[in-house]
Amino acid sequence: MYNKRFIIPGLVIFVLFVTFPLWFNAFSTASPVPKPELPPGGEKECVAPASEMRDRHMVLLNEWRDGVLRDGERDVITVGGKQYRKGLQMACMQCHTSKEKFCDTCHDYTSVNPFCWDCHLTPEEAALKKETH
Amino acid sequence: MKYAFSFLAVIALILIAWLGSQIPGMPYLFGIALPYLAMMIFLGGFVYRVVQWGKSPVPFSIQTTCGQGKSLDFIKHDRLEAPDTTAEVVARMFLEIVTFRSLFRNTKSELHDGPKITYESSKWLWLFAIIFHYSFLMVVIRHMRLFLDPAPFWIAWLEFGDGLFQVGAPTWYMTDIGLLAGCVLLFSRRLITRHVRFISLVNDYFPLVLIFAIAATGILMRYFLRTEIDIVNIKQLAVGLVTFSPVIGTEIGAIFYIHLFLVCVLLAYFPFSKLMHFAGVFMSPTRNMKNNTRAARHMNPWNPKIIPHSYGGYEDEFREFMVESGIPVEKELPPKKDEEKDEE
Numbered sequence: 001m002y003n004k005r006f007i008i009p010g011l012v013i014f015v016l017f018v019t020f021p022l023w024f025n026a027f028s029t030a031s032p033v034p035k036p037e038l039p040p041g042g043e044k045e046c047v048a049p050a051s052e053m054r055d056r057h058m059v060l061l062n063e064w065r066d067g068v069l070r071d072g073e074r075d076v077i078t079v080g081g082k083q084y085r086k087g088l089q090m091a092c093m094q095c096h097t098s099k100e101k102f103c104d105t106c107h108d109y110t111s112v113n114p115f116c117w118d119c120h121l122t123p124e125e126a127a128l129k130k131e132t133h
Numbered sequence: 134m135k136y137a138f139s140f141l142a143v144i145a146l147i148l149i150a151w152l153g154s155q156i157p158g159m160p161y162l163f164g165i166a167l168p169y170l171a172m173m174i175f176l177g178g179f180v181y182r183v184v185q186w187g188k189s190p191v192p193f194s195i196q197t198t199c200g201q202g203k204s205l206d207f208i209k210h211d212r213l214e215a216p217d218t219t220a221e222v223v224a225r226m227f228l229e230i231v232t233f234r235s236l237f238r239n240t241k242s243e244l245h246d247g248p249k250i251t252y253e254s255s256k257w258l259w260l261f262a263i264i265f266h267y268s269f270l271m272v273v274i275r276h277m278r279l280f281l282d283p284a285p286f287w288i289a290w291l292e293f294g295d296g297l298f299q300v301g302a303p304t305w306y307m308t309d310i311g312l313l314a315g316c317v318l319l320f321s322r323r324l325i326t327r328h329v330r331f332i333s334l335v336n337d338y339f340p341l342v343l344i345f346a347i348a349a350t351g352i353l354m355r356y357f358l359r360t361e362i363d364i365v366n367i368k369q370l371a372v373g374l375v376t377f378s379p380v381i382g383t384e385i386g387a388i389f390y391i392h393l394f395l396v397c398v399l400l401a402y403f404p405f406s407k408l409m410h411f412a413g414v415f416m417s418p419t420r421n422m423k424n425n426t427r428a429a430r431h432m433n434p435w436n437p438k439i440i441p442h443s444y445g446g447y448e449d450e451f452r453e454f455m456v457e458s459g460i461p462v463e464k465e466l467p468p469k470k471d472e473e474k475d476e477e
């Protein structure tokens with residue numbers, strides 16, 4: 001083979017690049033499997049079945065946001081006799097009270113950084129704000 | 134017909150993965166066995182092809198230049214276009230790889246009444262190629278969030294920049310549109326430009342259709358067909374694959390297996406296709422040689438090894454026979470010691 005001096009290091013770099021996830025994971029501590037905390041209040045029902053929420057909650061939240069903010073549809077949703085006001089803090093976080101123990105478990109694991117929190121406050125932050133005012 | 138065949142082939146692949154992954158037990162084939170196999174073919178085939186190229190001799194110094202080569206001091210040397218040192222070659226290669234300079238020079242020739250031929254700069258190929266390749270690169274790097282555990286912080290930066298417009302949830306990525314658009318534009322170029330269409334083969338159309346289908350299934354999975362797409366579950370499978378302990382937890386929707394199967398096909402097809410231009414751009418003698426033929430002699434590796442033979446050496450070798458047959462020599466034979474003694 002000609003130009004071994006360049007080709008062999010080039011190939012080595014290429015293989016290292018392609019197999020990068022192997023080395024990365026071998027030298028880092030695996031995160032625990034995300035276990036989002038179930039509502040501390042013991043609620044069992046959500047606005048949709050758990051599997052559907054798992055797959056589509058972001059789609060639902062986005063539809064709610066567009067409805068409320070752009071079309072003024074602040075209607076109340078009734079699911080299984082229970083009423084929910086459309087909103088992250090008004091509906092979801094009434095039961096799932098902790099962002100850190102619920103939302104963040106999966107989001108951190110999969111590097112999802114939703115921009116909900118650019119505007120919304122977590123219940124803890126909201127409580128803090130109330131104290132200072 | 135050549136492009137129609139590409140569509141048929143990709144549709145058949147989609148059907149295989151779609152129907153196949155519904156058979157009990159088959160998710161292990163599509164989710165674990167085939168990805169490993171495809172990766173081995175990709176790495177093995179890639180290295181094999183590069184080694185084959187490395188073994189091919191380059192008989193002539195055939196760099197392409199489009200500038201003044203190094204000459205006398207008062208003639209301005211174009212260091213990028215006619216690189217004379219390794220550093221200059223590296224600089225030219227680097228710019229070729231990150232900015233596609235050679236495509237930027239693309240021209241279009243047209244015949245007008247007269248007859249008159251005109252040449253005009255045509256940057257479309259460059260533009261489409263840039264959109265396509267950078268989108269692809271970005272998508273692949275962003276996918277590392279599924280394979281790296283814990284996901285490194287810089288992936289979040291890329292995701293933020295890519296989803297800067299914050300459209301929808303999950304947020305749309307610019308590179309998703311770029312990748313789809315890039316495939317469509319490059320494909321259309323092959324269909325619309327007549328002389329490019331004339332030289333296009335199935336293996337020019339097929340990769341574009343395949344990559345379009347990969348991007349389309351990825352986008353469908355992320356934004357539209359989210360049923361049974363639980364990213365935590367998928368990440369566990371992906372991390373399992375790269376730590377050699379794959380598991381398939383709960384059921385994953387067919388769209389994921391279609392996406393993954395098409396990627397496997399792309400990986401396995403890669404080393405035997407034009408996609409090897411990824412390595413080829415580095416291995417190309419027209420790009421990686423120096424334009425220094427006036428300063429250094431390029432030896433053809435085919436040349437037989439011929440050792441110079443001077444007349445003096447020739448006479449040394451054959452002097453005895455020359456003297457014997459009466460050919461004049463420059464240096465006489467040394468006098469023979471024992472003969473001299475006899476005569477005394």
Ligand code: HEM
Pocket residue numbers: 269272273275276279303306308309312347348349350351352354355356364367371389392393396399
């Ligand atoms: C050549 C390689 C690949 C290409 C070009 C590609 C392309 C895409 C595209 C364009 C998307 C849309 C969303 C985004 O851009 O993130 C996507 C999503 C996705 N891809 Fe791929 N993909 C590739 C390989 C893979 C592999 C190997 C896996 C296996 C784990 C995978 C799993 C996924 C998943 C799970 C999603 C949905 C992400 C989400 O919902 O956030 N892809 N893909």
